[in-house]
Amino acid sequence: xxxxxxxxxxxxxxxxxxxxxxxxxxxxxxxxxxxxxxxxxxxxxxxxxxxxxxxxxxxxxxxxxxxxxxxxxxxxxxxxxxxxxxxxxxxxxxx
Amino acid sequence: xxxxxxxxxxxxxxxxxxxxxxxxxxxxxxxxxxxxxxxxxxxxxxxxxxxxxxxxxxxxxxxxxxxxxxxxxxxxxxxxxxxxxxxxxxxxxxxxxxxxxxxxxxxxxxxxxxxxxxxxxxxxxxxxxxxxxxxxxxxxxxxxxxxxxxxxxxxxxxxxxxxxxxxxxxxxxxxxxxxxxxxxxxxxxxxxxxxxxxxxxxxxxxxxxxxxxxxxxxxxxxxxxxxxxxxxxxxxxxxxxxxxxxxxxxxxxxxxxxxxxxxxxxxxxxxxxxxxxxxxxxxxxxxxxxxxxxxxxxxxxxxxxxxxxxxxxxxxxxxxxxxxxxxxxxxxxxxxxxxxxxxxxxxxxxxxxxxxxxxxxxxxxxxxxxxxxxxxxxxxxxxxxxxxxxxxxxxxxxxxxxxxxxxxxxxxxxxxxxxxxxxxxxxxxxxxxxxxxxxxxxxxxxxxxxxxxxxxxxxxxxxxxxxxxxxxxxxxxxxxxxxx
Numbered sequence: 001x002x003x004x005x006x007x008x009x010x011x012x013x014x015x016x017x018x019x020x021x022x023x024x025x026x027x028x029x030x031x032x033x034x035x036x037x038x039x040x041x042x043x044x045x046x047x048x049x050x051x052x053x054x055x056x057x058x059x060x061x062x063x064x065x066x067x068x069x070x071x072x073x074x075x076x077x078x079x080x081x082x083x084x085x086x087x088x089x090x091x092x093x094x095x
Numbered sequence: 096x097x098x099x100x101x102x103x104x105x106x107x108x109x110x111x112x113x114x115x116x117x118x119x120x121x122x123x124x125x126x127x128x129x130x131x132x133x134x135x136x137x138x139x140x141x142x143x144x145x146x147x148x149x150x151x152x153x154x155x156x157x158x159x160x161x162x163x164x165x166x167x168x169x170x171x172x173x174x175x176x177x178x179x180x181x182x183x184x185x186x187x188x189x190x191x192x193x194x195x196x197x198x199x200x201x202x203x204x205x206x207x208x209x210x211x212x213x214x215x216x217x218x219x220x221x222x223x224x225x226x227x228x229x230x231x232x233x234x235x236x237x238x239x240x241x242x243x244x245x246x247x248x249x250x251x252x253x254x255x256x257x258x259x260x261x262x263x264x265x266x267x268x269x270x271x272x273x274x275x276x277x278x279x280x281x282x283x284x285x286x287x288x289x290x291x292x293x294x295x296x297x298x299x300x301x302x303x304x305x306x307x308x309x310x311x312x313x314x315x316x317x318x319x320x321x322x323x324x325x326x327x328x329x330x331x332x333x334x335x336x337x338x339x340x341x342x343x344x345x346x347x348x349x350x351x352x353x354x355x356x357x358x359x360x361x362x363x364x365x366x367x368x369x370x371x372x373x374x375x376x377x378x379x380x381x382x383x384x385x386x387x388x389x390x391x392x393x394x395x396x397x398x399x400x401x402x403x404x405x406x407x408x409x410x411x412x413x414x415x416x417x418x419x420x421x422x423x424x425x426x427x428x429x430x431x432x433x434x435x436x437x438x439x440x441x442x443x444x445x446x447x448x449x450x451x452x453x454x455x456x457x458x459x460x461x462x463x464x465x466x467x468x469x470x471x472x473x474x475x476x477x478x479x480x481x482x483x484x485x486x487x488x489x490x491x492x493x494x495x496x497x498x499x500x501x502x503x504x505x506x507x508x509x510x511x512x513x514x515x516x517x518x519x520x521x522x523x524x525x526x527x528x529x530x531x532x533x534x535x536x537x538x539x540x541x542x543x544x545x546x547x548x549x550x551x552x553x554x555x556x557x558x559x560x561x562x563x564x565x566x567x568x569x570x571x572x573x574x575x576x577x578x579x
Contacts (some may be wrong), residue, residue: 086138088139
């Protein structure tokens with residue numbers, strides 16, 4: 001599957017990554033190559049084959065419902081560029 | 096029940112709705128982390144590095160949350176999928192620190208089920224459940240703390256949610272209201288969600304479309320976060336009306352997300368977001384598929400309480416109640432328990448009438464919940480016993496009840512103190528009747544001419560003369576004798 005430049009621009013926007021025109025050009029080729037390779041894999045008949053989720057037969061181990069974390073507001077806010085009254089403060093996200 | 100129709104210029108229109116309910120799972124800790132879930136704590140005090148989206152943190156599924164979701168699925172008579180998977184729903188928002196929400200997409204934990212709506216006319220309407228899946232809640236944004244700023248509290252980030260998706264089987268605002276109430280009732284019986292819409296532990300998105308009766312489904316719009324039953328009902332009507340106007344003007348409905356404004360009673364489009372719905376789901380590599388073994392499901396099944404539908408049927412069969420009364424009584428487990436205590440050894444219909452009538456009336460008037468009522472089931476029972484053994488009449492009982500509610504005194508004491516005992520002495524009543532008959536020859540003549548209404552007037556006069564204390568049955572008998 002070939003990818004066009006508009007698609008690359010769209011993906012960049014969704015990922016909130018700034019990609020300039022020259023980079024978009026390069027990425028269009030690169031992504032097309034990768035997807036071409038995926039298409040090739042798609043030629044294999046995988047009908048009835050379960051997707052592999054782990055290389056060993058393990059199950060997700062569930063956690064007991066016990067409170068063992070939290071009560072560390074200072075830690076949580078440590079990396080915040082701005083915080084007030086215990087809240088993260090960010091540029092207003094609604095109109 | 097008559098079908099709901101909206102009248103347009105070109106004739107009648109039908110409304111089709113599907114509801115998506117987000118229900119916060121009752122659990123001590125979060126879905127993927129060991130931080131607490133309790134509502135109303137100091138901001139960011141119940142946040143683990145997992146909930147804050149710190150790099151390298153691994154989510155681990157809370158077993159109890161899974162159990163709660165399975166229990167809810169069983170309560171919705173739905174199939175439980177033994178194999179389900181978590182996926183990442185990718186979008187950017189300030190209260191979603193990971194940059195994706197861990198949700199279930201292609202393989203939800205719970206599949207198709209059914210909820211039965213109890214409509215006010217006693218009819219029962221089935222609504223299909225499409226699926227129930229688990230996901231994590233986002234944090235909370237406060238936009239009104241400081242100009243140009245948004246404040247973020249991540250305490251809610253990572254709390255377990257059940258998203259319950261109905262089929263587009265809901266065809267009126269009334270049904271939508273009944274659906275939300277019934278779902279809430281089931282969740283509360285199960286103890287899997289507290290159903291508190293005001294605190295946001297139950298939130299509702301509504302898909303609305305309109306069509307000519309029996310026609311093809313129209314294009315739908317989604318109304319986001321409508322958070323009370325009353326607003327849900329209003330929002331559907333407002334949105335359906337808007338769509339009908341557009342269609343009748345020859346326009347087309349644009350599929351979009353909208354908000355309901357309860358003040359203006361209208362819906363408006365959210366600012367258009369390009370690619371807004373491109374969530375690029377993919378299986379979350381941090382979490383292995385969720386396997387729910389049969390014997391676990393069986394154990395959960397065995398722990399289920401009697402649910403509203405079963406209880407309602409039992410109340411109809413066991414107590415001879417109407418479908419409507421039974422529906423009202425089972426809506427809250429606390430109501431049902433109160434009623435069953437009250438009805439024990441008493442006339443169940445009398446108990447139901449008093450509980451859903453005067454008692455509910457007093458609760459509403461006082462604006463209090465059942466557990467804060469000054470009259471409990473034992474006290475109300477005592478009053479019913481006084482009616483049953485004819486110590487007081489039903490009419491006097493209403494006054495006694497009011498006094499009980501105000502003073503908290505037992506019924507017997509009020510009756511004693513105020514001398515409200517019913518007059519059952521035939522000769523005393525005969526004397527009173529004789530006097531009224533003698534004083535009102537015109538009315539006597541009217542009764543003898545066959546005017547039954549005037550007979551009722553005589554009953555009223557006797558009650559007036561006795562301060563309502565005359566035994567009505569005796570009064571009727573004596574009047575029948577005296578008036579011929």
